[in-house]
Amino acid sequence: MDRREYLEELSNCLMSLSKEERDEALLYYEEFFEDAGVEHEQDVIKELGPPQKLAETIMNDSAINEERGLVLKQSYTEGSKTGNGHRSRTYGGTKATNSQGNTQKPQQKDYTALIIVIAILVVTAPVWISVVGAVLGVILFLIFSAAITVVTLGVMGVVFLIAGLIYLFVTPSVGLILIGVSLVSMGITTLVFTPILNFFIWLGKLTIKGSKSLYNMILGKVKRGEA
Amino acid sequence: MSFSISSKLLDAMVLSIVQREETYGYKITQDIRDAIDISESTLYPVLRRLQKDECLETYDKEYMGRNRRYYRVTSKGNELLENYRRDWFEYKRKIEKILINGVVNNG
Numbered sequence: 001m002d003r004r005e006y007l008e009e010l011s012n013c014l015m016s017l018s019k020e021e022r023d024e025a026l027l028y029y030e031e032f033f034e035d036a037g038v039e040h041e042q043d044v045i046k047e048l049g050p051p052q053k054l055a056e057t058i059m060n061d062s063a064i065n066e067e068r069g070l071v072l073k074q075s076y077t078e079g080s081k082t083g084n085g086h087r088s089r090t091y092g093g094t095k096a097t098n099s100q101g102n103t104q105k106p107q108q109k110d111y112t113a114l115i116i117v118i119a120i121l122v123v124t125a126p127v128w129i130s131v132v133g134a135v136l137g138v139i140l141f142l143i144f145s146a147a148i149t150v151v152t153l154g155v156m157g158v159v160f161l162i163a164g165l166i167y168l169f170v171t172p173s174v175g176l177i178l179i180g181v182s183l184v185s186m187g188i189t190t191l192v193f194t195p196i197l198n199f200f201i202w203l204g205k206l207t208i209k210g211s212k213s214l215y216n217m218i219l220g221k222v223k224r225g226e227a
Numbered sequence: 228m229s230f231s232i233s234s235k236l237l238d239a240m241v242l243s244i245v246q247r248e249e250t251y252g253y254k255i256t257q258d259i260r261d262a263i264d265i266s267e268s269t270l271y272p273v274l275r276r277l278q279k280d281e282c283l284e285t286y287d288k289e290y291m292g293r294n295r296r297y298y299r300v301t302s303k304g305n306e307l308l309e310n311y312r313r314d315w316f317e318y319k320r321k322i323e324k325i326l327i328n329g330v331v332n333n334g
Contacts, residue, residue, distance in 0.1 A: 028252055028271050031295055035253030047267045057268050 003033045003041050006051055013055030025058050143199065150192050157186030228264050234273070237265070238282075239311035241273055242304050245283060249299040274298065282307050 001009075007026060014022045029048075036044045048054050121128075160182030168175030237259070244250065244258050256270045277283040282304030285296050300308065324330050 024275065025271065027296065028274075031251065032253050032256075032267075034293060035251065035295070044267065049266070049268060054268050057272060060272070 001045060003045070006045050006048075007033075009051035010055055013052050014058065017059060029054075143196070146192070147196050147200070150189050150196060153185040154189035154193070157182045157184075157189060160185065232263055232265070235311070236315075237269070237273055238277060239308060239315065241270070241277065242282060242300055242308040242311070245298045246300045246305065246308060249297050251295050251297050255298070277304065 007030060010029065011022065011026055014025060017025070033041060033044055160178045164175045164178030164180075164182055166175070167178055240259055240262070241255060244255055250258075252270065252274060255274070256267055259265060259270065260267075274283065278285065278298075280303075281301055283298050284301050285298055287294050288297050289295070
């Protein structure tokens with residue numbers, strides 16, 4: 001194999017690179033051959049190793065892969081016995097960078113756990129959203145019914161009070177019963193009215209607060225996305 | 228040679244060679260190979276990476292009727308090299324303290 005064939009083969013092996021990167025590499029090695037001189041052509045070919053291996057070295061690093069730049073001498077030339085020592089040390093170096101890389105892995109695992117949890121929540125959403133919704137609905141229904149009952153009792157109390165006062169002069173016994181019932185219902189209303197009113201005020205405030213923070217969250221995400 | 232060389236150290240050596248004299252790929256390779264045992268295929272990725280990191284820049288010059296691509300160190304490269312040199316002195320001092328003098332905890 002001469003220099004021309006070598007570079008042609010190299011070009012073929014670099015097809016997965018961009019044209020710019022490929023041309024850059026080919027130009028470099030073309031000049032490299034020139035500078036080595038025709039008389040050293042075969043030495044250079046032997047030293048550079050098979051075009052496929054050289055292409056691998058170029059491509060591994062074109063991806064700007066920091067720590068993989070080293071290919072020690074005689075790694076690919078045949079019949080080298082002194083080269084083995086260097087090779088094993090190179091691999092030692094590679095291992096060291098791998099262990100550095102490993103320190104970042106636990107972080108990634110945390111993320112995958114989080115992602116899995118989110119995925120499970122999303123997938124099971126039809127089940128748990130309906131359950132949660134049903135429970136919340138029932139609670140709200142009970143509170144609303146209680147509120148309506150209290151209001152009704154209050155109105156009833158007032159009506160019974162008026163009716164009782166009128167009947168007191170017509171049929172005193174009926175009037176007294178009506179006044180008694182009205183006092184009981186108005187008592188219940190005053191007892192329960194304040195806590196229920198407070199609950200609705202609290203619910204209203206919570207809704208406003210919740211929608212505000214949701215709005216801010218979405219707005220914040222959008223802004224961060226733009227940055 | 229019993230000791231392997233890190234890619235950062237190789238970066239530093241390349242920057243230093245080019246800083247001393249603007250030169251071309253083959254010459255840099257041979258200069259490095261005078262000192263350490265590396266393959267001729269090692270240098271291209273190093274040069275390319277330094278170039279992409281804007282520590283080296285290239286220009287073409289005619290030589291004996293053909294083109295030759297020369298490298299020179301950018302200001303960013305000079306800065307990086309200064310850092311590498313500082314780190315190297317510190318590293319060398321610590322290693323030698325133990326390796327040459329066998330001192331571990333004195334100072």
